[in-house]
Amino acid sequence: MPENKITSLFNIKYPLIQAGMIWASGWRLASAVSNAGGLGIIGSGSMYPDVLREHIQKCKKATDKPFAVNVPMLYPDIEKLMEIIVEEGVKIVFTSAGNPKVWTKHLQENGIKVVHVVSSVKFALKSEEAGVDAVVAEGFEAGGHNGRDETTTFALIPMVKEKIKIPLIAAGGIGTGRGMLAAMVLGADAVQVGSRFVASHEASSHPNFKEMVVKAGEGDTILTLKELAPVRLLKNKFYQDIERMYQSSPSKEDLIGLLGRARAKKGMFEGDLEEGELEIGQIAGLIHEIKPAAEIVKEMIKEFERAKAEVAQL
Structure with a gap:
């Protein structure tokens, strides 16, 4: 090349x-x-x-x-x-x-x-x-x-x-x-x-997260949390919790409270596929x-x- x-x-x-x-x-x-x-x-x-x-x-x-x-x-x-x-x-x-x-x-x-x-x-x-x-x-x-x-x-x-x-x-x-x-x-x-x-x-990244990435298909990621900082995530329980909160027109403070601390570490590094934030691209x-x-x-x-x-x- x-x-x-x-x-x-x-x-x-x-x-x-x-x-x-x-x-x-x-x-x-x-x-x-x-x-x-x-x-x-x-x-x-x-x-x-x-x-x-x-x-x-x-x-x-x-x-x-x-x-x-x-x-x-x-x-x-x-x-x-x-x-x-x-x-x-x-x-x-x-x-x-x-x-x-x-x-x-x-x-x-x-x-x-x-x-x-x-x-x-x-x-x-x-x-x-x-x-x-x-x-x-x-x-x-x-x-x-x-x-x-x-x-x-x-x-x-x-x-x-x-x-x-x-x-x-x-x-x-x-x-x-x-x-x-x-x-x-x-x-x-x-x-x-x-x-x-x-x-x-x-x-x-945690082996659990790697396996979930491999199993992901088209449409399994979504851009969300635009009020804080837009982030693309795999759809898991944490994402469903975000969606439920959006149905009640949450404030920025409500979303920050749901996100909490170290959510990305919990998902991507510690392998919690339910409560963790799983950041990955559409690819x-x-x-x-x-x-x-x-x-x-x-x-x-x-x-x-x-x-x-x-x-x-x-």
Whole structure:
């Protein structure tokens, strides 16, 4: 595969990036994806500062390839996380859920490439203005926290491509080589894949959750809790509880009370499939097997190349 804007920016073999997902993306997954030629990401959103340091150090021992850290900017101890990232010599940071202007310059002054995750053209332009090195444009098919506008990846990528000059990474509903090719035909320089890597051996998510992802079909996920922060979930008892509450026109405080604390940890990390919050993308309907991360990368690239050859004959 020839070098492009993203592979040269990150010094990786393939334009394939593993998303930094809470409770799933520890050092084992990040290093496995990086060793396979993609860009692995440690998801710091579920980590205390000392835990993040441990994951970075273990990742550095497990791979000599580039890897990144994802930092949701709503994190309460973000200053400590950023300090650790700089101290440990991390070279790439993906920021999300916040204003990219706050940390971009500081990180770049410390030799770090910065990528910001957006869900709209407006925020892509704000990110470019803030000086980031690239953006991830994520359609509403994606799992976890999501954009309010419900713009699909197929619509979002060409609209963002039309407006920005910096490299563009597509995310949301991509978990196959064919999906990867489609996103790049629409103008993306690379893809970010989350849900497919949840169902990998190296993901730190609970085996119960992985099995539920594999069993999920079309229509088994839904975007909800828009009043707090839109999130795509598998339909389980917790989701049914949300639906029942909506029937009585709940206040924002009512929804916060139902959500409580550590609901995502309960579901994705501890494996409580009834009371836990199970965040996954619509692409779950195409995930049928739990595999090693390296095998997922290999299969996606092989399918990408095969599909590219088929398209050339159309």
